[in-house]
Amino acid sequence: MTTAKPAAPTLLLIDDSIAELRVLIDMLAARNWRTLVSFSGMDGYRKAGLKKPDLILLDVRMPGMDGFGTCRRLKADPSTQSIPVIFLTAAQDK
Numbered sequence: 320m321t322t323a324k325p326a327a328p329t330l331l332l333i334d335d336s337i338a339e340l341r342v343l344i345d346m347l348a349a350r351n352w353r354t355l356v357s358f359s360g361m362d363g364y365r366k367a368g369l370k371k372p373d374l375i376l377l378d379v380r381m382p383g384m385d386g387f388g389t390c391r392r393l394k395a396d397p398s399t400q401s402i403p404v405i406f407l408t409a410a411q412d413k
Contacts (some may be wrong), residue, residue: 329353329374333363333389335381343376356375360384364392369400397409 330352334340337358344354355370357363361384367375375393379386386406394398 325327327353328373329355329370331357331363331367331370331375333357333360333375333381333386334378335359336378336409339378339407341347347393359393360386360389364396367390367393367402368396371399372402375404376407377404379406394400408413 328338330347332340332354333345335358340356345355347354355366355372357366360381363375363377364384377386377389381389384392386408390404390406393402397400
């Protein structure tokens, strides 16, 4: 009897920086995570509703709807409210 290998977890990356996304995608692919990418908060919200990822990595600072607004929208929607969200930022305060 063969044991089916569990499906790789799916992670949704929401970030407007292509450079940051490339780093994350490479790092996650090395750990067998499947990744979905979105470049804006609104698109990420829509994609989360359609694809139901296992986890969302969300940039704080984005044009238009920022990470906080995106998270509020995700958590207000019954179809996405249970998806865990981790905030990321490359910003440096000096």
